[in-house]
Amino acid sequence: MSKQSKDTRQEIIEAARNEFLTHGFEGARLHNIADQIGVTKAMIHYYFNTKKELFEHVYRQSVQVIFEDLNDLLSKDVSLFKKIELLIENSLQKADQNPRVLAFVITEISRKSDWLQPIFEEQVELQVKAFEEELTDAAANYEIASVSVQDLLMNIFALCYYPVVAGPIHQSLFGMDSSVSGNGFSQERKGVILDTILNWLTA
Amino acid sequence: MSKQSKDTRQEIIEAARNEFLTHGFEGARLHNIADQIGVTKAMIHYYFNTKKELFEHVYRQSVQVIFEDLNDLLSKDVSLFKKIELLIENSLQKADQNPRVLAFVITEISRKSDWLQPIFEEQVELQVKAFEEELTDAAANYEIASVSVQDLLMNIFALCYYPVVAGPIHQSLFGMDSSVSGNGFSQERKGVILDTILNWLTA
DNA sequence: GTCTATATTGTGATAGAC
DNA sequence: GTCTATCACAATATAGAC
Numbered sequence: 091m092s093k094q095s096k097d098t099r100q101e102i103i104e105a106a107r108n109e110f111l112t113h114g115f116e117g118a119r120l121h122n123i124a125d126q127i128g129v130t131k132a133m134i135h136y137y138f139n140t141k142k143e144l145f146e147h148v149y150r151q152s153v154q155v156i157f158e159d160l161n162d163l164l165s166k167d168v169s170l171f172k173k174i175e176l177l178i179e180n181s182l183q184k185a186d187q188n189p190r191v192l193a194f195v196i197t198e199i200s201r202k203s204d205w206l207q208p209i210f211e212e213q214v215e216l217q218v219k220a221f222e223e224e225l226t227d228a229a230a231n232y233e234i235a236s237v238s239v240q241d242l243l244m245n246i247f248a249l250c251y252y253p254v255v256a257g258p259i260h261q262s263l264f265g266m267d268s269s270v271s272g273n274g275f276s277q278e279r280k281g282v283i284l285d286t287i288l289n290w291l292t293a
Numbered sequence: 294m295s296k297q298s299k300d301t302r303q304e305i306i307e308a309a310r311n312e313f314l315t316h317g318f319e320g321a322r323l324h325n326i327a328d329q330i331g332v333t334k335a336m337i338h339y340y341f342n343t344k345k346e347l348f349e350h351v352y353r354q355s356v357q358v359i360f361e362d363l364n365d366l367l368s369k370d371v372s373l374f375k376k377i378e379l380l381i382e383n384s385l386q387k388a389d390q391n392p393r394v395l396a397f398v399i400t401e402i403s404r405k406s407d408w409l410q411p412i413f414e415e416q417v418e419l420q421v422k423a424f425e426e427e428l429t430d431a432a433a434n435y436e437i438a439s440v441s442v443q444d445l446l447m448n449i450f451a452l453c454y455y456p457v458v459a460g461p462i463h464q465s466l467f468g469m470d471s472s473v474s475g476n477g478f479s480q481e482r483k484g485v486i487l488d489t490i491l492n493w494l495t496a
Numbered sequence: 497g498t499c500t501a502t503a504t505t506g507t508g509a510t511a512g513a514c
Numbered sequence: 515g516t517c518t519a520t521c522a523c524a525a526t527a528t529a530g531a532c
Binding site: 112200218241247248251263285290 | 399403409413419438452459463
């Protein structure tokens with residue numbers, strides 16, 4: 091490959107990610123993306139034909155960042171309780187390390203679901219069978235209450251992800267400075283969430 | 294007032310709400326709003342000088358719809374447990390009856406927080422003192438575990454609101470048709486959420 | 497109060513030289 | 515591969531007639 095072709099493409103992607111995370115699809119400007127890295131808009135159309143195409147690339151990557159370890163975790167060879175703890179830890183870590191990416195993935199698909207759901211599903215195929223059996227077995231042995239995988243994962247994601255997405259609202263409601271992000275909040279939340287989930291399961 | 298001035302203004306607001314809920318601030322087109330009610334764009338600028346002004350009106354109303362009963366509920370004269378149940382019921386009802394409004398309020402402030410937080414705070418001033426004391430007292434009497442108002446409300450909102458905002462993601466993850474909205478889902482979720490919150494509090 | 501016409505600026509995209 | 519120039523159109527906003 092000649093010159094720094096791979097480099098420019100990469101730079102465009104990174105600048106685009108920054109622009110899309112900040113302003114969303116319709117708010118983002120190709121002009122800003124080009125400016126950030128000191129090239130012209132023409133370069134963007136050279137590597138990515140359309141704004142839509144560039145956005146889809148960024149969105150795919152973002153979904154990947156948030157959900158890449160999910161299937162590995164679900165099939166890991168550890169006890170059920172340990173697995174749930176790992177699931178919560180991982181979700182909190184993702185939320186804490188990439189809050190803007192997480193908010194981006196959720197807020198964009200919230201409206202443009204017709205467009206983005208197929209792309210999302212291309213990136214994440216949830217393997218939930220084994221984990222579902224573990225839950226059923228544990229319930230049969232009275233180790234946990236009988237709950238569906240859907241409800242369990244919904245609860246975990248809700249408790250871990252909602253504070254990031256709705257952060258500004260709860261800052262306003264409680265007059266916080268910026269406490270809905272950062273490691274301090276995350277560590278404190280971890281205990282609360284573990285309590286909430288485990289007490290629910292072992293009620 | 295002459296002719297149907299009040300009517301046109303009202304029609305603009307309703308059409309604008311529809312457009313903003315569907316496409317967000319930057320995606321919305323004044324052209325579409327005017328078309329919906331058969332007037333010209335000029336009329337919008339007659340009643341609302343700018344797109345921003347019209348949006349702010351719609352956003353204010355939307356915040357109101359979701360959070361209007363919150364303070365009344367918090368100061369209601371019922372037992373602590375009843376109050377928490379009412380809080381959950383009300384949040385689920387809001388989410389169920391106005392899913393698009395709820396998603397709109399959250400997703401828009403998620404990015405444009407510098408702009409929208411002041412507007413949000415203008416609409417909602419949380420009166421939490423009394424409720425906080427109830428929690429402290431109940432904890433002192435060992436009726437519930439010691440939890441902060443922030444954590445309790447965060448958990449309730451997370452469990453009630455997250456499914457609406459992140460609906461498309463969980464549809465994709467579980468291959469659902471449209472089960473994340475509608476009264477069926479809401480009724481089923483209510484039991485789960487009550488279990489989750491109450492078992493956590495009385496652990 | 498409502499419309500037509502237009503100003504003004506912005507924005508994604510393409511053509512073509514180097 | 516990168517740039518300059520430009521197209522084509524879209525969008526908010528304003529001026530002024532009726």
